[in-house]
Amino acid sequence: MMFEKRYYYLIKFQYLGYRFHGWQKQPNVKTIHLMIDRTLKYILGEQRFKTLGAGRTDAMVSANEAALELFLYDEPIEDFVAFLNLFNQNLPQDIRALSIKEVDKSFNVIQDSKIKEYHYLFSEGQKNHPFCAPILTTILEPLNVDIMKKGAKLFEGTHNFKSYCYKATATGEFERTIESCEIVTNTDYVANFFPETSYVLKVRGKGFMRNQIRLMFGALIKLGRGEFTLDDIKKTLSTDTTTPMDYIAPASGLILHAIDFD
Numbered sequence: 001m002m003f004e005k006r007y008y009y010l011i012k013f014q015y016l017g018y019r020f021h022g023w024q025k026q027p028n029v030k031t032i033h034l035m036i037d038r039t040l041k042y043i044l045g046e047q048r049f050k051t052l053g054a055g056r057t058d059a060m061v062s063a064n065e066a067a068l069e070l071f072l073y074d075e076p077i078e079d080f081v082a083f084l085n086l087f088n089q090n091l092p093q094d095i096r097a098l099s100i101k102e103v104d105k106s107f108n109v110i111q112d113s114k115i116k117e118y119h120y121l122f123s124e125g126q127k128n129h130p131f132c133a134p135i136l137t138t139i140l141e142p143l144n145v146d147i148m149k150k151g152a153k154l155f156e157g158t159h160n161f162k163s164y165c166y167k168a169t170a171t172g173e174f175e176r177t178i179e180s181c182e183i184v185t186n187t188d189y190v191a192n193f194f195p196e197t198s199y200v201l202k203v204r205g206k207g208f209m210r211n212q213i214r215l216m217f218g219a220l221i222k223l224g225r226g227e228f229t230l231d232d233i234k235k236t237l238s239t240d241t242t243t244p245m246d247y248i249a250p251a252s253g254l255i256l257h258a259i260d261f262d
Contacts, residue, residue, distance in 0.1 A: 008103045009070040009077065010261070016094040017062040018134035018252060024056050032057070032095065036068070039090045043083075048073040054109045054259055055116065058211070062135055063256040064119075065098065069109035076102075115179065115260040116208065120201040120217050121189060121253050124224070129193040136189075136198060137253030143224030145199060148183055151223045151233050152201060155181040155216055159237040163245050164219075166211035176212075179204040183220070202257070211248050218247030 013036070021029040025037075033053060040049055054067040077083050080100050087097045121136045124143040128136065155178050162174035186198040201220065203213055219236065222228040235241060 005074055006105070007072040007076045008105060008107060009072065009100055010067060010103045010107065010109065011070055011100045012065055012067050012098040012259075013063075014065055014096050014098060015063050016134055017057060017060050019094065020059065022057055022059045022061065023053055023066075032066075035092055035095060039087065040070070043086050043090055044072075047075060052109055055256070057256055058251050058254075060134075060251040061254045061256065062252075065258045066256055067109060067259045067261070069103070069107070070100075112261050115204055115206060117202065117204045117257045117260075118208070118213050119188070119255045119257045120203075120213060120249065121186060121198060121255065122201070122217075122249075123195045123198040126195060128195050131191070131193045132195070134252055135255060136194065137250045139221060139224075141225065143221065144226065145183065145224060147230070148220045148224040151220050151228075151230055152181045152183045154230065154233050154237065155203070160239045160241060161209060161212060161237070163236040163241050163243055164212045164215040165209040165244075166215065166248065172209075174209070176207065176209065177205060179206075181216075214249045214251065214254060215245040215247070217249040217253075219245055221249060222247060 015032055017032070019030065021031050023032045025031050025033045033051070037051055040051065050071040052069045057063060057066070077100070084097050084100055091097065122139055123136060124139045124145065125141065127140060128138045132138065158175060158177040160174050161176045165172065165174060181203045183199055183201050186200040188200060201217055203216070219228060219233055223230070223233060236243065236245065
């Protein structure tokens with residue numbers, strides 16, 4: 001058997017998640033990973049390859065910047081610009097490749113991602129234009145955004161996030177560190193059909209558990225409605241908490257904004 005040569009690449013890409021069942025391949029449904037692999041198979045022809053994503057997003061979650069590692073066998077990519085052009089010509093219009101660079105064998109797309117930043121986009125107190133639906137969550141009733149801003153800051157630091165893990169097991173590791181967590185007026189995502197004022201929850205951390213950010217935002221909505229107090233949120237982060245959060249905010253407001261590597 002001849003020695004098999006492998007080449008390693010980091011590809012950054014973005015997508016609108018609204019019509020997809022998340023990142024991970026599953027039987028009989030359209031997923032981001034399926035569409036990317038299908039496109040690569042088409043443009044690479046007979047050449048063997050494998051792909052590994054930096055993280056799994058849920059159904060309807062979008063990404064401004066996601067990442068995958070491409071393992072290519074036998075032949076390297078000679079021309080990155082031509083490859084990206086061909087890739088984008090054949091990807092569906094709601095997925096776009098942003099960049100490609102060669103990495104070495106020691107690179108690991110899952111272990112080496114240092115910080116992930118998620119954005120959760122929302123507005124309150126009014127019904128929005130239907131075109132907002134894919135990336136902006138509409139909370140119909142008025143919310144006290146000022147107290148929600150204070151609540152968001154409580155998530156910063158190292159805490160027990162067991163209450164914010166969907167279907168947490170008895171044996172899981174629930175201590176996580178959040179580098180920053182804030183609600184600000186949205187100026188990042190603009191369109192003429194957006195409401196006059198919208199907001200974005202920005203969360204940065206190394207890694208997040210299943211539905212963690214959507215559960216955190218669910219707690220902030222309860223806070224904004226007056227169903228929760230700031231003390232209630234503090235209690236959910238204590239080491240002896242046993243109460244799971246029961247309100248998962250809609251997936252379509254969540255955007256994987258960026259992944260930083262070393």
